[in-house]
Amino acid sequence: MSATILIVEDEDDVAVLLRYNLEAEGFRVATAASGDEAVERIRDGVPDLILLDWMLPGLSGIELCRRWRAREETARTPIIMITARGEEEERVRGLATGADDYVVKPFSIPELLARINALLRRSSPQLVTAVLKAGDLELDRTSHRVRRGNREVHVGPTEYRLLEYLMRHPGRVYSREQLLDGVWGNEVYVDERTVDVHVGRLRKAINRGRDTDPIRTVRGAGYAFDERFAAAAANVVAD
Amino acid sequence: MSATILIVEDEDDVAVLLRYNLEAEGFRVATAASGDEAVERIRDGVPDLILLDWMLPGLSGIELCRRWRAREETARTPIIMITARGEEEERVRGLATGADDYVVKPFSIPELLARINALLRRSSPQLVTAVLKAGDLELDRTSHRVRRGNREVHVGPTEYRLLEYLMRHPGRVYSREQLLDGVWGNEVYVDERTVDVHVGRLRKAINRGRDTDPIRTVRGAGYAFDERFAAAAANVVAD
DNA sequence: ACCGCATGTCACTGAACTGTAACAACAATG
DNA sequence: CATTGTTGTTACAGTTCAGTGACATGCGGT
Numbered sequence: 001m002s003a004t005i006l007i008v009e010d011e012d013d014v015a016v017l018l019r020y021n022l023e024a025e026g027f028r029v030a031t032a033a034s035g036d037e038a039v040e041r042i043r044d045g046v047p048d049l050i051l052l053d054w055m056l057p058g059l060s061g062i063e064l065c066r067r068w069r070a071r072e073e074t075a076r077t078p079i080i081m082i083t084a085r086g087e088e089e090e091r092v093r094g095l096a097t098g099a100d101d102y103v104v105k106p107f108s109i110p111e112l113l114a115r116i117n118a119l120l121r122r123s124s125p126q127l128v129t130a131v132l133k134a135g136d137l138e139l140d141r142t143s144h145r146v147r148r149g150n151r152e153v154h155v156g157p158t159e160y161r162l163l164e165y166l167m168r169h170p171g172r173v174y175s176r177e178q179l180l181d182g183v184w185g186n187e188v189y190v191d192e193r194t195v196d197v198h199v200g201r202l203r204k205a206i207n208r209g210r211d212t213d214p215i216r217t218v219r220g221a222g223y224a225f226d227e228r229f230a231a232a233a234a235n236v237v238a239d
Numbered sequence: 240m241s242a243t244i245l246i247v248e249d250e251d252d253v254a255v256l257l258r259y260n261l262e263a264e265g266f267r268v269a270t271a272a273s274g275d276e277a278v279e280r281i282r283d284g285v286p287d288l289i290l291l292d293w294m295l296p297g298l299s300g301i302e303l304c305r306r307w308r309a310r311e312e313t314a315r316t317p318i319i320m321i322t323a324r325g326e327e328e329e330r331v332r333g334l335a336t337g338a339d340d341y342v343v344k345p346f347s348i349p350e351l352l353a354r355i356n357a358l359l360r361r362s363s364p365q366l367v368t369a370v371l372k373a374g375d376l377e378l379d380r381t382s383h384r385v386r387r388g389n390r391e392v393h394v395g396p397t398e399y400r401l402l403e404y405l406m407r408h409p410g411r412v413y414s415r416e417q418l419l420d421g422v423w424g425n426e427v428y429v430d431e432r433t434v435d436v437h438v439g440r441l442r443k444a445i446n447r448g449r450d451t452d453p454i455r456t457v458r459g460a461g462y463a464f465d466e467r468f469a470a471a472a473a474n475v476v477a478d
Numbered sequence: 479a480c481c482g483c484a485t486g487t488c489a490c491t492g493a494a495c496t497g498t499a500a501c502a503a504c505a506a507t508g
Numbered sequence: 509c510a511t512t513g514t515t516g517t518t519a520c521a522g523t524t525c526a527g528t529g530a531c532a533t534g535c536g537g538t
Contacts (some may be wrong), residue, residue: 217515
């Protein structure tokens with residue numbers, strides 16, 4: 001059901017960070033610390049997407065990419081290359097060799113996740129839900145629209161990401177810190193109270209004229225998308 | 240339903256790149272790395288179009304082209320030759336030998352796709368959707384014309400490709416980066432803000448004297464062709 | 479060479495968005 | 509009920525972002 005991602009990265013720190021974040025997103029993760037190991041992993045099973053560090057000891061990223069593109073089973077597997085800042089020509093060669101996208105180190109996790117999801121949506125639509133639904137609330141990632149009932153509501157970019165993040169795991173409570181990491185990005189330093197303000201803005205936008213609020217405040221802990229919202233709203237509709 | 244394209248190309252990089260992009264467009268793809276292999280592939284089945292590298296080991300492109308033109312089944316199959324920069328006489332000879340079009344390496348993918356579609360439209364019209372419609376907006380790929388209502392509007396080449404690209408997937412939001420890749424080509428380095436300017440020009444052209452804008456700006460994300468534009472315009476007409 | 483068209487970049491403007499602080503409202507505790 | 513800590517809300521100032529007109533360049537045709 002969930003997508004498998006292969007991480008090919010020799011720097012342990014980065015690999016661990018990636019694994020952690022991807023698993024938190026619900027992906028299954030395999031890792032390889034070298035080109036040879038990557039080839040072996042692929043033998044075990046073709047992943048749905050590959051994260052490929054361009055600078056590898058031994059078999060280079062380019063070489064790996066070329067090989068995979070040439071083989072029938074992996075020819076259409078999306079590849080995201082990871083390059084260091086400034087390796088401009090590498091990037092060009094990478095895309096020419098068949099990589100589908102790239103991120104530059106140091107990269108932000110939310111951005112990487114967005115790119116991963118975008119590519120998966122293209123290559124394996126069934127693995128990625130393009131539309132998140134809960135009760136009468138709907139978030140369409142393809143068209144970037146949010147609807148409540150049949151009325152479209154406008155939310156700003158940050159509120160959009162926040163809602164998307166919360167809706168991904170209904171019921172799960174996120175601390176303000178987690179939300180800052182997940183929605184704003186790891187390198188951004190923002191006051192925790194700012195989360196409150198954006199939650200407020202999001203609520204105002206999606207609850208305009210309604211009396212049920214899909215966002216639950218957990219005092220002392222953080223916020224969650226109310227997992228009972230879907231059911232409750234369904235009853236209202238049924239009434 | 241979809242057209243089959245045979246790629247005859249000995250350089251692996253190029254062949255893979257082509258296969259990938261053509262498959263992404265929905266074409267079925269067969270490849271041959273040499274003239275002899277190409278002859279064999281043709282025996283398996285005549286493709287709807289041939290991409291032919293002019294510089295081949297063994298049987299040359301010219302020779303292949305001549306043979307195919309002489310045979311009944313392949314006489315009318317469109318052939319696009321791929322030549323390296325500077326092979327001026329080759330190009331002339333190619334066209335004389337019966338190639339229908341040519342691209343010069345390195346070529347831009349969008350341009351190649353445009354040429355492929357143009358030729359297919361001529362030879363196998365049933366395989367290619369010629370007219371994209373949405374509401375009172377119409378883009379005719381055969382005549383390269385755009386109409387709004389019953390008035391023809393003039394748009395520049397870039398704006399034309401941009402509109403075509405956006406109309407292909409109504410509702411879908413494309414980042415400026417994606418638009419640069421898809422409309423301008425992967426190897427072109429252009430400022431992202433240039434997209435804004437062209438969107439502006441496109442809007443000016445197609446909205447002249449109207450108040451509905453089919454192009455939606457998604458702040459922080461990119462642009463999309465408004466999927467509800469068709470419906471909205473239909474209502475207006477119905478009123 | 480000249481002209482017109484298309485293109486990409488820049489600078490400027492207005493609008494949208496963002497983060498912070500201040501204060502009001504609220505819940506929990508004794 | 510008073511106190512304290514937490515959350516909701518609003519206003520505001522700073523920042524970012526998209527729209528637009530102007531301009532330089534390049535290209536093809538005459």
